[in-house]
Amino acid sequence: MEFFRSLPRFTATAVLLVFLLSCFSFKSTDAFDPLDPNGNITIKWDVISWTPDGYVAVVTMFNFQQYRHIQAPGWTLGWTWAKKEVIWNMMGAQTTEQGDCSKFKGNIPHCCKKDPTIVDLLPGTPYNQQIANCCKGGVINSWGQDTATAVSSFQVSVGAAGTTNKTVRVPKNFTLKAPGPGYTCGPAKIVKPTKFVTQDGRRVTQAMMTWNVTCTYSQFLAQKTPTCCVSISSFYNDTIVPCPTCTCGCQKNGTQHGNCVDQDEPHLASVVSDHGKKNTYAPLVQCTNHMCPIRIHWHVKLNYKEYWRVKVTITNFNYNMNYTQWNLVVQHPNFDNLTQLFSFNYKSLTPYGAINDTAMLWGMKFYNDLLMQAGPLGNVQSELLFRKDLSTFTFDKGWAFPRRVYFNGDNCVMPPPDSYPYMPNVGTVWKVSSLKLVVTLMLSTAFFFASI
Template identity: 80%
Template sequence: MDCFRSLAGFSVSAIAVFIFLSSLQFNCTEAYDALDPNGNITIKWDIISWTPDGYVAVVTMYNFQQYRHITPPGWTLGWTWAKKEVIWSMMGGQATDQGDCSRYKTSPPHCCKKTPSIVDLLPGTPYNQQIANCCKGGVINSWAQEPNNYASSFQLSVGAAGTSNKTVKPPKNFTLLAPGPGYTCGPAVVGKPSKFVTPDGRRVTQAMMTWNVTCTYSQFLAQKTPTCCVSLSSFYNDTIVPCPTCTCGCQNNDTNPGSCVNPNSPYLASVVNGPGKNSLTPLIQCTRHMCPIRVHWHVKLNYKEYWRVKVTITNFNYRMNYSQWNLVVQHPNFDNLTQIFSFNYKPLTPYSSINDTAMLWGVKFYNDFLNQAGPLGNVQSELLFRKDKSTFTFDKGWAFPRRVYFNGDNCVMPPPDAYPHLPNAGSRVRFSILVFFITSLTFFLFE
């Protein structure tokens, strides 16, 4: 509503420009997720002790997003120092660039850059360089999917920073790449000092000072085109509704050669393993939709008391294996979900009293790893729903999902008028008359 209030006093031409931009899906609520309204990444900067020229701090990132996680190659955290601070040493993380430390004649600091960029250490780091919640290659799982592994921490010793609560200044302009753009971070705010419990649980210590930074995600900032799409089919209609053409881009070998790869190409292996194989840029199998991920929802069977759905997730990206993937589906019958096969399930209730949203993810060591494009690049499961006679119907697309997310990104649905529909009443009447005529003829012939 605030976006529209701000239009007051604008000229007609300015309002026209605003409407045009809105049609390009650029709007004020782009970072707001209705299915996870409180989701964010919170950074806590805890000063745990003072040093002769600064302090020692533990920085922890908490992923409070229910279904969006940080995937390989992991997070990169940056900021701008308020004064002329340096990082003397670090544990559990490292700066990617030391910067110019020439003014220090002996024992140069770990990093002298005004705008350092910090990354997590890799698994297998020696124990004397680790702290709790570190060394996972920058991967942080979502809060709902793995609540015991939703944080990442590192420790740093900061010099030339001030040695008391009155002289120390918080860093500014925090940035978070996870691993690409998408997060916008607010300013550091002084918060209630954090408390820490010793491993034996018998003593509680308290931070000298705590700053909190909140980062929120916007799919529009993360990528300019969608990353996934949804296709539909049903047992009662032969029509398979594909993902819309050019959903995530178009095949255009004239202006963008190599924009996709044909799976039957004899040069497939050389392209996949060639230059840029470690790039974050997707290498997509040539399809009509050109999306890295397709989710297919098939209404499979209809029983007297139940109905059954098959869900298939297919990876068309030759450069990406999705570990710890998840799917979020919104459908009104999830409050009557009876059984799910080979996927984990958790209800999401952003509006508490309405249970119409489900989070699905793979079973550990079985199908929680979605391989890159190829014969093994898919996972699937089936869902069994109990019918609620007051609401259940196959008419008007009711059996298909309202919204689908893959790894936290909203997938493009087909247009509603393309959904598989029930045979119309006229077809059923004509079919019944034909059956009656054949039955009658048979009766007279064999009478």
């Protein structure tokens, strides 16, 4: 305070203002994904031809994220037109509202809104309304798992727009929901026109004009309720550490749970069916202490001389959803020495170059790439064999358990570290055994002399 008193009033006020602004300028670490720092969704807008009053463009979304899918009910894309553009027609997608097109006579545009909202068409759309990479209900897989299905496209015919590179104005204020909030999109940037190679590879065509929009994900902006949790156990301790209580929600009081279903519910099938008709994507979970749709269990199974083994089990407690193309991301320092993996695919993620401590795991096609809804078949599992690095390996202080776990891009809640199964202290056990032995010998000696 003496420092502020020694300054003129104006200077002290200015310093205080700068200090307060700097405090509010820091971004939350949750707004940055440390396991996929370069992941983004890039929207490429290619003008492929001119029309009498505008242009035809192909809009393509690339999910360049390593493990975060866009899941059902899919993406929703929006923007604001720079001028008074309208959408005459679309292929592979549609706007959710037409808007006020009353000033048009004869041909009516597909959409007249200043800020249209676009959604993907559903599977089964007639072929004359499709283009390549469309019509998947807005679902896009991650680039790290399957590049072939990490793309979504649609075609749009824009009117009341410019008809040359100099008169076209790029849209602004792009928004992306996938399906909920969490993505922030930057401004459209004009780039070199995209080149297209024909199927026979003998001719290359070029877009008239191309601009890109980059959208990044932030867990801080998404503000999602946790959707998964982690439980742990080990061979060296009988304790099974469950998911933290109320991780994803709490059961309602009373006999009528309302927000969950008992697995022993006598009319379980009808309850699930009724819920699915009313809420297609709303989870209906099994009543548990954690109330999460997904639980990952990490069990330290065996210890060998040069290796150690872990069993990973993913259980679906959601009666209303199965998970296709699921993936699991685990961070652990021993992934640098992963020797063998059973029944899962594996990819090393190295967001920071030489540090190889993060793995992405997913199911094998046609075998366990589909995680069924809650029930007897609602789980997948694998075993991981690690080679020991004697300079770092230990079972002490929870070292054998993962640092972070993500399921389908969502951060799973870990148990508190102080609850981890502890390694028995061999020295303590020996001391207790020795004490018992000494006491037994003393009592035996006392009884012996007493009987003489």
